[in-house]
Amino acid sequence: MSLRQAVLFTTVTSLLCDAQQPVVRTPYGPVAGQRLTYEGKQIDSFFGIPFAVPPLGKLRFRKPLAARSWKNVRDATKFQPACLQTNNLVNRDVLLNYSSSASEDCLHLNVWRPSCVVMDNCKSKQALLPVVVYIYGGAFQWGDASAFYNDGLVFSSVNEVVFVSFNYRTNVFGFLNGRSPDSPGNLAFWDQLLAMQWVQKSISCFGGDPELVTLYGQSSGAMSVGLHVLSPLSKGLFKRCIFESGTALSLLTFQRHNEVSFFSNLAGKLNCTDSTANTTAMLDCMRRVGAHELIAQVGDLGQFSSMFFPSKGDGFFPEYPINFANVGCVNGEEMLMGTTTDEGSVFFYHPIKRLDDLLEYMADYYDGASATVISTAFSIPFSAVRHYINSYFTNSVKNLTRGETLNLLSHAYGDPVFVCGTNLWGEELAKRGHSVYRYVYGQRMPWSHWDDWMGVVHMEDLPYMLGSVATLADNLREKRWEYLPEWFRRYNATPVELTFSMNLVKALGSFVKTG
Numbered sequence: 001m002s003l004r005q006a007v008l009f010t011t012v013t014s015l016l017c018d019a020q021q022p023v024v025r026t027p028y029g030p031v032a033g034q035r036l037t038y039e040g041k042q043i044d045s046f047f048g049i050p051f052a053v054p055p056l057g058k059l060r061f062r063k064p065l066a067a068r069s070w071k072n073v074r075d076a077t078k079f080q081p082a083c084l085q086t087n088n089l090v091n092r093d094v095l096l097n098y099s100s101s102a103s104e105d106c107l108h109l110n111v112w113r114p115s116c117v118v119m120d121n122c123k124s125k126q127a128l129l130p131v132v133v134y135i136y137g138g139a140f141q142w143g144d145a146s147a148f149y150n151d152g153l154v155f156s157s158v159n160e161v162v163f164v165s166f167n168y169r170t171n172v173f174g175f176l177n178g179r180s181p182d183s184p185g186n187l188a189f190w191d192q193l194l195a196m197q198w199v200q201k202s203i204s205c206f207g208g209d210p211e212l213v214t215l216y217g218q219s220s221g222a223m224s225v226g227l228h229v230l231s232p233l234s235k236g237l238f239k240r241c242i243f244e245s246g247t248a249l250s251l252l253t254f255q256r257h258n259e260v261s262f263f264s265n266l267a268g269k270l271n272c273t274d275s276t277a278n279t280t281a282m283l284d285c286m287r288r289v290g291a292h293e294l295i296a297q298v299g300d301l302g303q304f305s306s307m308f309f310p311s312k313g314d315g316f317f318p319e320y321p322i323n324f325a326n327v328g329c330v331n332g333e334e335m336l337m338g339t340t341t342d343e344g345s346v347f348f349y350h351p352i353k354r355l356d357d358l359l360e361y362m363a364d365y366y367d368g369a370s371a372t373v374i375s376t377a378f379s380i381p382f383s384a385v386r387h388y389i390n391s392y393f394t395n396s397v398k399n400l401t402r403g404e405t406l407n408l409l410s411h412a413y414g415d416p417v418f419v420c421g422t423n424l425w426g427e428e429l430a431k432r433g434h435s436v437y438r439y440v441y442g443q444r445m446p447w448s449h450w451d452d453w454m455g456v457v458h459m460e461d462l463p464y465m466l467g468s469v470a471t472l473a474d475n476l477r478e479k480r481w482e483y484l485p486e487w488f489r490r491y492n493a494t495p496v497e498l499t500f501s502m503n504l505v506k507a508l509g510s511f512v513k514t515g
Contacts, residue, residue, distance in 0.1 A: 021077075022046075022115065025122070026202045029070035034077045035115060038157040038470075042115035045153070046206070047146070048080035051166065051198040052107035052191065060287045061176050061183045063190045064107060066198075079146035080108040083169050084291050086299045088142035090459070092349070092449045094488050096147070101480055104173065104291040109166035109195055110145055112156035117207030128209035130512050133199055133238065134165045134466075135192060137219025137246065137459070141171045141307055148475035154467030158502065159509030162208035166195040172266065172298045173291075175308035177259035180279045185259065185311045189231075192224055193316065196237045214240040214512045215332070218462055222246030222337075226425065231316050232329040240515060242508065243337035244465060245458055248321050249421035251310060259311050269297050334515040335429055336508075337422050338439035342455030344414025348406065349454065403453030410454070418458070435515060441465075445497050447472075449488070467505040469493045 022044040023032045033046035052064040059065070083106035088096040114129070136143040136150055144150070145165040152163035168174065168191035177185030200210045215238045217225035225241050226248025228234040263282075267273045272285035286294070298308075312319050321327055400408070426436045441461040447469060450457050463469035475481070476489040493501070 023073060024205050026205050027069075027122070028067055028202070030073045031076040032073050033111075036112075036153060038153055041157045043153055043157050044113050044115045044117070044206075046076040046111040047078055048108045049074070049076055049111065050107065051109050051195050054105040055107065055169065055173075055187075056104055058287060060104070060173070060291075061178075061187065061283060063184065063187060064194045066194060079110065080167075081106055082144035082146065083107075083167050084173060084295045085138075085142045085171055086295060088138060090147075090149070091488065092451070094449075094484060096142075096144070097483060098144070099292070102144075106167045106169070107191060107194075108145075109164060109198065110152065111203075111206055112152040112163040113206050113208065114156065114160050122202075122205040126207075128204060128212070129207050130159075130161045130212045130214065131199065131203055131208040131210070132161055132163045132214050132216050132512055133196060134163065135168075135215065135217040135221035135224050136165070137217070137221040138170060139307070140175060140188065140220045140309055143168070143170055143221075148472055148478075148481065149463050149466070149468050151466065151468040151471045151475060154470050154501075155505055155509070158467060158505050159512065161509065161512055162203060162206055164195075164199055164203070164208075166192075168192050168195070172294065172308050175310060176263060176266070177308075177311050178263045178279050178283060179260055180283070182280060182283050183263070184314055186314055186317055189224065189227060189310070189316050192228070193231075193233060193237075196228070196234065200237060211239065213238040214242060216242040216244070216508075217246065218244040219246050219459065223248060223251045226251065226321075227310075227317055229331050229335075229429075230321055230327055230329060231331070233316050235329060235331050238332055240334045240512065241332050241336070242511070243335065243422065243425070244461065245339050245343060245418055247337065247421050247425035249425050250417055251320070262308065265301065266298065269301065270294070330429070330432055330434070332434070334435040334437075334511070335426070336437045336439070336511050337426055338441055339414075339418050339422050340456045340458060340461055341440060341442040342407070342410060342414065343418040343458045344412070345407065345410035345454035346450065346457040346459065347413055348410045349450070403451075406453050407455060414458070437511070443500065445500070446494060447491060447497065464497070464501040465504050465508060467501055469501050470498055 020035065021032050022035060023030055024046065031046050031049055033044050036043045036045050050067040052067055053059065055062065055064060081101055081103035082098055084102045084104050085098050087098065090096055117126070132155065134150065134152065136145055136147070145167045150165055152165055155161070156163040168188045170188060174188035174191070175185055176183055199213060203210050215225045215228060217223070222243040223246040225243055226246070228237070229241060230248055264273065264277070267282040267286060270286055270289050272282045272289075274281065310317060422438070426438050430436045442456055444456045444460070445464065447463065448457065448460050463472060470493060473492050476484065481489060
């Protein structure tokens with residue numbers, strides 16, 4: 001390159017960096033984003049890019065279809081709605097309400113990248129950047145890629161990586177299983193798979209390296225990452241994985257053995273059954289029910305009956321990974337995984353509040369009350385659960401404070417679901433030659449508003465790991481969150497929190513870049 005050419009290239013690059021609205025031409029069509037700033041660094045963001053045909057009408061309960069292309073520049077400056085879901089508890093007495101803001105047309109993704117990436121027909125003029133593909137959690141019932149705690153701005157800025165998040169269907173829309181080709185179940189995983197395929201096809205247009213992708217999942221998102229590790233359909237779509245509070249082994253507790261009866265119960269509630277019990281006819285009827293009416297009826301089924309979970313037996317998820325010796329496909333190379341010190345307590349918060357009077361009145365029968373909660377949630381015989389809970393107590397419950405009792409009970413829940421599964425998952429992957437790194441997150445920070453006995457709860461680490469704690473205050477000022485409690489919306493992270501978070505973000509970034 002001559003000096004004159006170099007000066008011209010530098011000038012053009014400077015003009016591109018100064019542009020107010022970055023435009024990227026993807027294989028599907030051009031998108032126009034916006035330029036954001038964090039700590040003096042400029043980040044280009046592109047929100048609400050469709051990766052699938054809207055799953056509406058006849059496409060409800062079916063596998064997603066790849067998005068159609070477009071010609072005109074598409075506005076990508078605003079988040080698109082989350083997928084329809086029931087309300088979601090994210091902090092003590094803080095309930096996210098999606099009754100009016102969510103939509104069945106929700107299969108969109110978001111991209112953050114460092115500004116001034118110079119592209120020519122999706123070929124970079126500089127080294128391609130590592131890519132993080134983030135899969136949110138929510139017990140397979142809830143989730144929103146655009147939620148204030150899932151912000152990818154800081155992670156992209158601090159680590160100079162491309163960060164991708166996306167919506168996928170949950171609850172009845174993502175997991176209704178009629179055991180038929182018209183309603184195969186596990187649609188959430190097929191949504192995820194399609195988004196990951198979009199990344200392989202399009203991310204180089206944003207300056208990202210499709211061969212250097214890290215899948216990052218939290219809670220049920222981490223369980224999803226585990227299934228992509230095992231699925232032959234996900235081969236070649238990523239290089240590294242981050243499991244935050246969940247693995248494929250955790251999924252063993254989130255399963256239904258009676259999917260068809262759940263299907264029939266819902267069909268009956270929607271007046272979609274007849275004497276023939278024809279699955280096709282029932283599905284046609286359920287597809288005609290309004291989306292908001294459908295999710296409302298699901299919410300009326302009851303606390304556990306309203307929850308729809310993954311089910312084995314399809315091309316993506318043929319069998320539960322109980323025996324690794326029978327698992328033929330293991331994708332990815334390096335794995336980072338971890339848990340908080342008190343994973344189970346948040347799941348006990350509301351059940352225990354409802355059982356408080358019983359606990360105080362019948363102190364000698366603490367195990368029965370808690371065993372009822374766990375037995376109902378996991379469909380495990382009551383007697384087996386009660387015996388298991390008793391193993392956590394060496395002394396009578398009368399010798400423990402209420403907080404100590406509840407904390408031990410929460411560990412009886414959190415250990416098998418998250419901790420043991422993570423340990424076994426890491427051991428099995430290490431045996432297969434993968435590099436495995438394990439962490440425990442034990443720092444309770446001011447942002448936590450949970451009761452003291454609950455310790456460091458499930459999901460408490462997320463804003464610090466992603467770095468979104470630094471943008472919480474700004475994001476919570478958005479109009480769509482104005483219904484949340486004022487004390488929650490006005491929270492500002494302390495300097496100690498910000499420093500702590502930046503150290504975690506950089507550590508994760510190091511893993512993303514080099515393993």
